[in-house]
Amino acid sequence: MEWNFRNIDKEAELNLKHFFWKCTACGTCRSGYTFGPPPTFRKICPQGQKFGFEGFFASKGKAALARWMTSDPILKNEFEWTPEYLKTLYTCTGCAGCQNQCQIDFKPHIIDTIEAMRAKAVQDGVGPLKDHNVLVQSMRNNDNPYTGPRGMRAKWMKGLDVKDINKEDSSVLYFAGCTPAYNAPIRQLAVKTVSVFNKIGVDFGTLGKKEVCCGSTVLRLGAREEFKRVAEKNLEIFKNLHDERGVDTIVTSCAGCYRCILEDYEIADDFKDYMDGITIKHTADFIYDLYKEGKFEPKNEIDMKVTYHDPCHLGRHVKDWKVDWDGSQQWKGSYLDVEDKGTFEQPRELIKAIPGIKYEEMRRNRNNSYCCGSGGGVKTAFPDWAAENAALRVEEAEQTGAEKIITCCPFCHANLNDGAKVRNSQLRTIDLVELLDEAL
Amino acid sequence: MAGDPNILKELQGIVGEEQATSDKHIMYAYSYDMSFVKNKLPAYVVLPENAEEVQQIVKLANKTKTPLIPYVAGTNIGGLCIPEKDNSIVMDLKRMNRIIRIDEDSRYAIIEPGVSHAQLAEELYKRGLRFGWPVGPPSASVLACAICHGIGGITGRYGLNSEQITSMEVVRPTGEVARVGSCAIQEDSWHSLLPLPLLNGLFTGWLGTTGVVTKIGIFTPAIPPEVEIVTTATDTLQDMYKYMLQMGRYEIADDLTAVSWWLSQVPIPYPYKEKPKDAPEWNSYAVLYAYTPKELEAKLEMFEQTVKDQQKAGSSLQVTQYPEEARRARTELPSQIVGSTKNYSKEAGGGISWPGTFTPANRWVDVWEKWRDIYTKRNLSPSVRVTMYRGTHYGMLRAMTPLNKQYPDQVENARMAIVEALQVLLDNGGIPYKPPVDFWKEIFDRADPGFVQLIQDVKDFIDPNNIMNPGKLLYR
Ligand SMILES: Cc1cc2nc3c(=O)[nH]c(=O)nc-3n(C[C@H](O)[C@H](O)[C@H](O)COP(=O)(O)OP(=O)(O)OC[C@H]3O[C@@H](n4cnc5c(N)ncnc54)[C@H](O)[C@@H]3O)c2cc1C
Ligand code: SF4
Ligand code: SF4
Numbered sequence A: 001m002e003w004n005f006r007n008i009d010k011e012a013e014l015n016l017k018h019f020f021w022k023c024t025a026c027g028t029c030r031s032g033y034t035f036g037p038p039p040t041f042r043k044i045c046p047q048g049q050k051f052g053f054e055g056f057f058a059s060k061g062k063a064a065l066a067r068w069m070t071s072d073p074i075l076k077n078e079f080e081w082t083p084e085y086l087k088t089l090y091t092c093t094g095c096a097g098c099q100n101q102c103q104i105d106f107k108p109h110i111i112d113t114i115e116a117m118r119a120k121a122v123q124d125g126v127g128p129l130k131d132h133n134v135l136v137q138s139m140r141n142n143d144n145p146y147t148g149p150r151g152m153r154a155k156w157m158k159g160l161d162v163k164d165i166n167k168e169d170s171s172v173l174y175f176a177g178c179t180p181a182y183n184a185p186i187r188q189l190a191v192k193t194v195s196v197f198n199k200i201g202v203d204f205g206t207l208g209k210k211e212v213c214c215g216s217t218v219l220r221l222g223a224r225e226e227f228k229r230v231a232e233k234n235l236e237i238f239k240n241l242h243d244e245r246g247v248d249t250i251v252t253s254c255a256g257c258y259r260c261i262l263e264d265y266e267i268a269d270d271f272k273d274y275m276d277g278i279t280i281k282h283t284a285d286f287i288y289d290l291y292k293e294g295k296f297e298p299k300n301e302i303d304m305k306v307t308y309h310d311p312c313h314l315g316r317h318v319k320d321w322k323v324d325w326d327g328s329q330q331w332k333g334s335y336l337d338v339e340d341k342g343t344f345e346q347p348r349e350l351i352k353a354i355p356g357i358k359y360e361e362m363r364r365n366r367n368n369s370y371c372c373g374s375g376g377g378v379k380t381a382f383p384d385w386a387a388e389n390a391a392l393r394v395e396e397a398e399q400t401g402a403e404k405i406i407t408c409c410p411f412c413h414a415n416l417n418d419g420a421k422v423r424n425s426q427l428r429t430i431d432l433v434e435l436l437d438e439a440l
Numbered sequence B: 001m002a003g004d005p006n007i008l009k010e011l012q013g014i015v016g017e018e019q020a021t022s023d024k025h026i027m028y029a030y031s032y033d034m035s036f037v038k039n040k041l042p043a044y045v046v047l048p049e050n051a052e053e054v055q056q057i058v059k060l061a062n063k064t065k066t067p068l069i070p071y072v073a074g075t076n077i078g079g080l081c082i083p084e085k086d087n088s089i090v091m092d093l094k095r096m097n098r099i100i101r102i103d104e105d106s107r108y109a110i111i112e113p114g115v116s117h118a119q120l121a122e123e124l125y126k127r128g129l130r131f132g133w134p135v136g137p138p139s140a141s142v143l144a145c146a147i148c149h150g151i152g153g154i155t156g157r158y159g160l161n162s163e164q165i166t167s168m169e170v171v172r173p174t175g176e177v178a179r180v181g182s183c184a185i186q187e188d189s190w191h192s193l194l195p196l197p198l199l200n201g202l203f204t205g206w207l208g209t210t211g212v213v214t215k216i217g218i219f220t221p222a223i224p225p226e227v228e229i230v231t232t233a234t235d236t237l238q239d240m241y242k243y244m245l246q247m248g249r250y251e252i253a254d255d256l257t258a259v260s261w262w263l264s265q266v267p268i269p270y271p272y273k274e275k276p277k278d279a280p281e282w283n284s285y286a287v288l289y290a291y292t293p294k295e296l297e298a299k300l301e302m303f304e305q306t307v308k309d310q311q312k313a314g315s316s317l318q319v320t321q322y323p324e325e326a327r328r329a330r331t332e333l334p335s336q337i338v339g340s341t342k343n344y345s346k347e348a349g350g351g352i353s354w355p356g357t358f359t360p361a362n363r364w365v366d367v368w369e370k371w372r373d374i375y376t377k378r379n380l381s382p383s384v385r386v387t388m389y390r391g392t393h394y395g396m397l398r399a400m401t402p403l404n405k406q407y408p409d410q411v412e413n414a415r416m417a418i419v420e421a422l423q424v425l426l427d428n429g430g431i432p433y434k435p436p437v438d439f440w441k442e443i444f445d446r447a448d449p450g451f452v453q454l455i456q457d458v459k460d461f462i463d464p465n466n467i468m469n470p471g472k473l474l475y476r
Helices: A016-020 A046-051 A058-069 A083-090 A107-123 A130-142 A150-157 A178-182 A184-200 A216-221 A224-245 A255-267 A271-275 A283-292 A345-352 A383-398 A410-422 A432-439 B005-015 B024-029 B051-064 B117-126 B142-147 B237-250 B293-312 B324-331 B361-377 B408-427 B437-446 B449-462
Strands: A031-034 A040-043 A172-175 A204-206 A249-252 A279-282 A304-308 A319-324 A334-340 A357-359 A404-407 A428-431 B044-046 B068-071 B089-092 B099-103 B108-111 B165-171 B177-181 B212-219 B226-234 B255-260 B282-290 B350-353 B356-359 B384-389 B394-399 B401-404
Touching: A016 A058, A016 A107, A031 B117, A040 B117, A046 A058, A046 A383, A058 A083, A058 A107, A058 B024, A083 A107, A083 B024, A107 A216, A107 A319, A107 A334, A130 A216, A130 A224, A150 A178, A150 A184, A172 A184, A178 A184, A178 A410, A184 A283, A184 A410, A184 A428, A184 A432, A216 A224, A216 A255, A224 A255, A224 A271, A249 A255, A249 A283, A255 A271, A255 A279, A255 A410, A279 A283, A283 A345, A283 A432, A304 A345, A345 A357, A345 A432, A383 A410, A404 A410, A404 A432, A410 A428, A428 A432, B005 B044, B005 B051, B051 B068, B051 B089, B051 B165, B051 B212, B099 B117, B108 B117, B117 B142, B142 B212, B226 B237, B226 B293, B226 B324, B237 B255, B237 B282, B237 B293, B237 B361, B237 B384, B282 B293, B282 B324, B350 B408, B356 B361, B356 B408, B361 B384, B361 B394, B361 B408, B394 B408, B401 B408, B408 B437
Parallel strands: A172 A204, A172 A249, A249 A279, A304 A357, A304 A404, A404 A428, B044 B089, B068 B089
Antiparallel strands: A031 A040, A319 A334, B099 B108, B108 B212, B165 B177, B165 B212, B226 B282, B255 B282, B255 B384, B350 B401, B356 B394, B384 B394
16 A cells, blocks of 8 residues: 655645745744734744743744754754754644644645654654654554553453444444544443444444554554554455444544544545545544434433543644645645544533533633643653643633533543642543533 | 853853753854844753853853843844854743733733733633734734834834833843833833833844843733734735825724735745736735624714725725635734745745834835846846835834745845845834844945934943944944
């Protein structure tokens, strides 16, 4: 299978270099700002907030890293990898908060640029970081990033009434993902998803032990070979399930899996052939559609005030970029427009549909949400800082008076709870399905 | 590692290990901006958090005779934070971002250098107050804009942003802290520079070469509830100038601006594109704020009268309908769309520079005609803006010049256009603002020798070791 990855130093007409040289260093990406009225100013870049220097800060900094890496035309510098450069490259959570601010042709290519630099680090044998290597190695050995044996993957479903899709037909595959399977505090995410599905009468199955990691974690680190291996396995599994078991919808409760299968698998040449007739949905979206179709109504009253944290990979990462590649509308490579395909309103509406729930929005939300700090391999290599950053988000949630933070991503979920510990806060994060399960 | 490890150690001793660095890739991130100015790496970057740390850093720089460059967002469009000398320290003041107080009754705010336009706009709006928001990046510094004689949306009514400064705290290049204005006499009183000697003049317009401003007070006028934007077009700048002159005399607009056809395109065409024959060459807007509907009505009446008078005198002036998005861009400041350089550089990519000047309005037409030739010969759009300040006293005349930073030859082409344009401008009595070093050469070539000497004497007096942003004033 051919994968059309974008490389940092590829010679081509509209290569990444063309785009990162479009950055004007205006620094608009440093903060989330809208005129309103009223005007709102929000800190948006976790990395920049923490480390402070330009270079660390937002996409302005990432353009600088890319220019330095590929040699500045005036300075003609010889690039050398240094531990400090790698630290700057790998403390970005890839949250796309900066990308949401930029208005220049670089905008659609910001995350690709960051990931292409990391892929170059891996290709040159210097990346990812030491702590990440455990994760990559585990992917190689176990098809998951958590060093958990393959046999343990299905442990979470012990005693649950779940159809084995390897043996029985179903139109819906529940792709649980590695985090609930191997990270004990997050196990409830999968358990409650199953419970909710059963309560509302969804016919679904899971792959059990045969499930393979989506590859998101290694892709974000630049380990493309490892990603390709698991992604190709998955595409084959999905196609077989479609042909042989009638699967037409893959549902996942993990924002990382969702973004990866939806947006990253797409660059495989054969993606359309493999995914023909299959839709990928996040649980929040899937349940929301059933709710809108009148398939269920949350009945149990929950007397609680909550707020919602937008996972980056479920919200602002999911976009349809309009780029004028052939120059027929403006000029070659012009960024024309963007269509939000992110899941923003669905979880909010589901939460608000629960009787008794009081809902309060955090200051930073939707496209200008503040990343929990876990993404892009940060939680693995810089766990203390990841939790420290999450504590900032928990603090923001506290300001709403919420008794629980609701989210839709196991990584945010775990990290926000670590952040609460840093702050000695009683405010806990739970997943949307945990809340819904109580309400059904 | 660049620079002297001992200096880095000392810097780290002041601000903490993580807040000072010599890492090459970080130096690179501070080595360029969007302008035509050539990049140069500093040797150190340091992130102080308060005035005490600033003071210690300045003392260290002075003791070791190390160049020191104040920096907040680096968006000045003149390479003013790019080192001229080797082994420079860039002092990034972003972390000093406290809004210390907003005095709603006396309508002033006390802020640190790292406070951005976006940050202050949010807080002022809550209180029904505003400032002279530039059309620059919302993330840039209010303080840096004000001390560099910045221009904003209320300049027509109140004058430059530097004229809104009410008090100041500075760290002198020799390390002493000084206050100027009312806060010098009474710690809590930041309302006025006058009637004391205007010592703030030692730190405004000096481009960070005379000290580090650690706090300023700024006047924050009210947001009037009524607003209307009136727009016109003319075939020539001569007609537009006459219209603006009459409108300007009434002193009714907060912002009275006209732009050439090329600047009214979003973005500026790059390279040069011919204007359609039937499109007017100049478009203008006047932002009319008022406290009551009646006041607004009176202002609109004056506008209508102006149009009638001009048309009667044979002007090509027409009243135009303004697109909604453009209308909003006039009042919804600071603006992420405009400030992100989208309107200016999106087609060219990577860069923008300008000859940005204050020029007597009655010289605009002569300068424009020459600028248009210079720009078109170099295949660049003559994207020119003219703005009346304080009635018709004088005005801004500037050519937004996008450039493609990826290609040094294109950058050089833009630089040459700008310098040629500046020569014409200076010969017509204009003065450039936020001037890069290339501009100072042209200025000093023409300036009164007494002025040139005085600049140097003041600089030598205040900064005997010439550590503050050295080289930016050409001779110092
Ligand atoms: C698209 C675009 C449009 C713009 N439009 C406008 C406009 O309409 N009006 C306008 O005024 N500006 C405009 N600007 C310029 C600029 O954005 C503003 O003036 C801005 O506020 C400068 O802030 P900064 O943080 O970028 O300053 P910097 O570039 O970091 O600093 C500017 C100068 O001030 C010095 N300095 C900074 N802080 C201190 C300090 N504490 N003490 C002493 N010296 C200091 C620096 O050494 C440097 O010389 C525009 C810029 C862009 C990119
Ligand atoms: S990435 Fe975009 S918003 Fe950020 S500095 Fe560059 S052009 Fe400006
Ligand atoms: S992706 Fe997120 S962490 Fe990375 S530079 Fe952008 S805003 Fe900062």
